[in-house]
Amino acid sequence: MGFVLSDEQKAVQKVVREFVEKNIVPTVKERDEKCIFDRKLTDGLYEIGVQGLFHDKKYGGGGGLVQTYAVALEEVCRHDIGIAAATSVTSCLYAWPTWFYGTEEQRERFLRPILNGPKLGSFGLTEPNAGSDAAMQQTVAVKDGNNYIINGSKKFITNAGENDFILVFTMTDQSKGTKGITAFLMEGNTPGITYGRPELKMGINTSMQREVYFNDVKVGKNQLLGEEGIGFRIAMKTLDLGRISVATQGVGLAQGALDHAIKYTKERVQFGRPIASNQALQFMMADMQNLVDTSRMLLWRAAYNMDHGLPYALEASQAKLFATDAGMKVATDAVQLFGGYGFIKDFPVERLMRDAKIAQIYEGTNQIQRMVIASQILR
Numbered sequence: 001m002g003f004v005l006s007d008e009q010k011a012v013q014k015v016v017r018e019f020v021e022k023n024i025v026p027t028v029k030e031r032d033e034k035c036i037f038d039r040k041l042t043d044g045l046y047e048i049g050v051q052g053l054f055h056d057k058k059y060g061g062g063g064g065l066v067q068t069y070a071v072a073l074e075e076v077c078r079h080d081i082g083i084a085a086a087t088s089v090t091s092c093l094y095a096w097p098t099w100f101y102g103t104e105e106q107r108e109r110f111l112r113p114i115l116n117g118p119k120l121g122s123f124g125l126t127e128p129n130a131g132s133d134a135a136m137q138q139t140v141a142v143k144d145g146n147n148y149i150i151n152g153s154k155k156f157i158t159n160a161g162e163n164d165f166i167l168v169f170t171m172t173d174q175s176k177g178t179k180g181i182t183a184f185l186m187e188g189n190t191p192g193i194t195y196g197r198p199e200l201k202m203g204i205n206t207s208m209q210r211e212v213y214f215n216d217v218k219v220g221k222n223q224l225l226g227e228e229g230i231g232f233r234i235a236m237k238t239l240d241l242g243r244i245s246v247a248t249q250g251v252g253l254a255q256g257a258l259d260h261a262i263k264y265t266k267e268r269v270q271f272g273r274p275i276a277s278n279q280a281l282q283f284m285m286a287d288m289q290n291l292v293d294t295s296r297m298l299l300w301r302a303a304y305n306m307d308h309g310l311p312y313a314l315e316a317s318q319a320k321l322f323a324t325d326a327g328m329k330v331a332t333d334a335v336q337l338f339g340g341y342g343f344i345k346d347f348p349v350e351r352l353m354r355d356a357k358i359a360q361i362y363e364g365t366n367q368i369q370r371m372v373i374a375s376q377i378l379r
C-alpha cells in the first residue's frame, strides 16, 4: 500500500474540493445555526460521483476503491461532517448491504435507483432500548402468508423523513436472540411508516435525524434481505464499512480544525509577534499534525484491506476509535489556539468541536470499539 495518492485519486480529490469550497463552505455556518439539512448538497455529491464512488458499475456505481471514497469524503468532512454523514449513510449503511446481501431483484428495486439517483437511504437499527446493545430489537416482524407485518420504532435515524429507502432491522424470533433478527428493505414512504420531529442536537445540525414509527407496515417476503435470522450479522458487517466512513469524519474534521489553527496562529499577534512563534503552541500543533496523519494511515489501511478482500473489521474499529478521538482532541485544541475567538460563533472551530463529539458516539461508541478490538486481539 502506498501513501501517495494516484493521479486518479488526486483528480477526484480536486473535483470534490472545488465542489465543497463552492457549495458547502459558504453556507455551512447558516445551516448549522438554523439546523438546515440541505438536500441540494447531497444531490450535488451524488452528481459529482461521491455517493456511488465505490459501488458496482453494473448498477450505476463508479466502480472505484473504498480508499478513493475516503479521500473524496475527507474533503467534505474538513468542513461539514453533517452532510458527509447524510451521503455516507446512504452509500455505506444502506446501499452497500443492499448490494452485498441482496438478490438480483432486490438490487434492481432497492439499489439501482439509489445509484441512478439522487436518492437517500437510511439504516434503521437503533431503538429506544437497543443502542449499544443492538441485539435488544423490539421492532417485530410477523409472517403473514407471503408478507411480513412490522410494528415498532427506530431512534436517531439519519436522513429519516428525507429518505427514499430504508433498511430496517426487526425481531422475527425473540427466542433465538441475535439469530432471531431479520432485515428488510423498503421504500421510505411505505404505508404505515411515519416520522417524528427532527432531533435538536449539539452538533451536525446540517444533517437530519428523526424517530421512525412502524404501524402495521406490510412488506413482501421478497423484501427480506439475506435470510431470516441473519439480520444481526448484516448489521455488524455493514457497520464495519460504516466505521471506515466515520473514521473519515474524524480525519477530515481534524484536518479542517488544524488548517484553521495554523492560519489563525500565524495571523494573530500578541506580545508583538504572531502567536504561532510561541513554542508552546508549536508543540500543540505538532501533536495535532501527528494525530491527523496517524488517523489517516489507520483509515487508509482499513480501506485498503476492504478493497483487497482482506479482513477489515478490526482495522475499521481501530481507525474509527483513533480518528474520532483525534477529531475531538484536535478540534478542542484548535478552539484553545483561537482563545476567546475560538469560543464564539464568528469562527468555525467551535462548530467543529461540537460536531466532533458525535463521531465518538455513533456507529458504535468508542467504548464499544474498544470491546470489538479487544475481542479480536484476545481471540
Ligand SMILES: Cc1cc2nc3c(=O)[nH]c(=O)nc-3n(C[C@H](O)[C@H](O)[C@H](O)COP(=O)(O)OP(=O)(O)OC[C@H]3O[C@@H](n4cnc5c(N)ncnc54)[C@H](O)[C@@H]3O)c2cc1C
Residues within 6 Å of the ligand: 089, 122, 123, 124, 125, 126, 130, 131, 132, 133, 155, 156, 157, 158, 159, 201, 204, 209, 358, 361, 362, 363, 364, 365, 366, 367, 368
Ligand atoms: C446524531 C445521531 C445519528 C445517528 N444515526 C443513526 C442511524 O442512522 N441509524 C441507527 O441505527 N442509529 C443511529 N444513531 C444511534 C447511535 O448509533 C447510538 O446512539 C449509539 O450506538 C449509542 O447507543 P445509545 O445512544 O443507546 O447509548 P447507550 O448504549 O445507552 O450507551 C450509553 C453509554 O454507555 C456506554 N456503554 C454501553 N454499554 C457498554 C458496555 N457494555 N461497556 C462499556 N460501556 C458501555 C456507551 O459507550 C455510552 O457511553 C445515531 C445517533 C445520533 C445521536
